Amino acid sequence: NDQVSMSATLKRCYNYLTETSRSFSAVIQALDGELRDAICIFYLVLRALDTVEDDMTIDNKLKIPMLKNFYKNLQDPQWHFTESKEKDRIVLEDFPAITREFHELAGVYHEVISDICCKMGHGMTVFLDRDIDTIEEWNEYCHYVAGLVGIGLSRLFSASGLEDPCVGKDTALANNMGLFLQKTNIIRDYLEDILQGRKFWPKAVWSKYVEQLTDLALEKNRTQAVHCLNELITNALELVPDCITYMSRIHNQSVFNFCAIPQVMAIATLERCYNNPAVFTGVVKIRKGEAVKMMMGSTSLEKVKAIMYHFTSEIYRRIPENDPNAERTRQVCMKALASS
Numbered sequence: 518n519d520q521v522s523m524s525a526t527l528k529r530c531y532n533y534l535t536e537t538s539r540s541f542s543a544v545i546q547a548l549d550g551e552l553r554d555a556i557c558i559f560y561l562v563l564r565a566l567d568t569v570e571d572d573m574t575i576d577n578k579l580k581i582p583m584l585k586n587f588y589k590n591l592q593d594p595q596w597h598f599t600e601s602k603e604k605d606r607i608v609l610e611d612f613p614a615i616t617r618e619f620h621e622l623a624g625v626y627h628e629v630i631s632d633i634c635c636k637m638g639h640g641m642t643v644f645l646d647r648d649i650d651t652i653e654e655w656n657e658y659c660h661y662v663a664g665l666v667g668i669g670l671s672r673l674f675s676a677s678g679l680e681d682p683c684v685g686k687d688t689a690l691a692n693n694m695g696l697f698l699q700k701t702n703i704i705r706d707y708l709e710d711i712l713q714g715r716k717f718w719p720k721a722v723w724s725k726y727v728e729q730l731t732d733l734a735l736e737k738n739r740t741q742a743v744h745c746l747n748e749l750i751t752n753a754l755e756l757v758p759d760c761i762t763y764m765s766r767i768h769n770q771s772v773f774n775f776c777a778i779p780q781v782m783a784i785a786t787l788e789r790c791y792n793n794p795a796v797f798t799g800v801v802k803i804r805k806g807e808a809v810k811m812m813m814g815s816t817s818l819e820k821v822k823a824i825m826y827h828f829t830s831e832i833y834r835r836i837p838e839n840d841p842n843a844e845r846t847r848q849v850c851m852k853a854l855a856s857s
């Protein structure tokens with residue numbers, strides 16, 4: 518992008534993007550045409566909303582209206598928030614820079630970003646004082662924080678003219694692209710989340726293995742915990758066929774890379790977590806070198822299918838005989854392998 522003609526506030530926005538999304542900001546900056554600025558701003562607005570939701574120092578009495586009304590802040594040139602303690606608080610402190618660049622975008626992008634913010638902010642309040650019990654509620658929570666992102670992105674892709682209208686219309690596939698990423702994050706971040714008092718694993722699953730969610734971290738429950746982990750990974754793997762179908766419809770190279778890279782990182786993370794007790798003693802992260810190799814290697818549908826096939830068969834190979842969900846996991850892996 519042409520640094521000279523870029524406004525000072527837009528430059529600041531790209532700096533915030535790089536500060537808040539590490540490896541992913543380069544992928545966003547590689548997007549073609551109007552999508553680059555539109556998705557940069559969309560990402561920052563979502564990061565600001567997520568920073569409010571994550572901040573445990575904000576009392577729910579204040580947090581609920583903040584989340585429900587967040588989308589209205591885009592219409593207030595002065596709105597900003599300086600009380601945040603979160604690491605990404607800069608996007609709230611300098612929100613006016615994001616708002617200004619939001620208004621520089623073409624109108625069609627405004628409507629999508631505002632609409633998604635409104636629905637996401639509302640949805641986040643639903644689970645502020647309610648636990649995630651059933652699988653349906655797990656899907657509902659992930660829809661609010663990630664499925665809606667997929668639906669919004671797909672509408673931006675089609676609105677830009679770089680992708681077919683069907684991409685923006687098929688909300689079910691777009692939703693499942695987000696669910697795959699979010700369920701992977703929730704599975705991977707078990708220990709980090711419970712240490713911060715956050716519970717994202719669905720009770721309908723973990724209650725079959727232990728009394729309390731935190732009991733999964735106890736050494737004496739290790740076998741039960743790993744079987745619970747494997748059941749959630751199996752649930753996430755059910756989404757692989759839809760993610761491949763979604764990516765098969767993307768024709769612009771920069772949009773494909775933007776969509777494919779988080780997906781291949783997610784399947785690699787699920788494979789690293791499968792049957793792995795380390796999930797309960799630390800955070801299982803993909804090493805930087807491996808991540809870069811995968812990012813370089815996910816530039817075509819065939820390459821992405823091969824990566825999905827590789828990691829799914831690695832999981833299939835390691836299904837323990839005594840795992841209560843072994844048969845179900847084999848079925849789900851076979852279906853994922855058939856689609857990749």
Ligand SMILES: CC(C)(C)CN1C(=O)[C@@H](CC(=O)N[C@@H](CC(=O)O)C(=O)O)O[C@H](c2cccc3ccccc23)c2cc(Cl)ccc21
Pocket residue numbers: 537538539540541542556559560563662663664666667668670691694695696698699775776777779
């Ligand atoms: C919760 C989440 C999965 C939606 C977050 N999310 C993502 O995870 C990013 C990836 C990312 O931010 N990686 C960071 C993670 C980290 O900070 O460690 C990185 O630096 O590698 O990708 C997603 C994202 C990208 C492409 C297509 C998507 C379709 C549906 C839903 C989300 C989609 C994302 C796109 C937008 Cl516009 C906004 C947020 C996201």
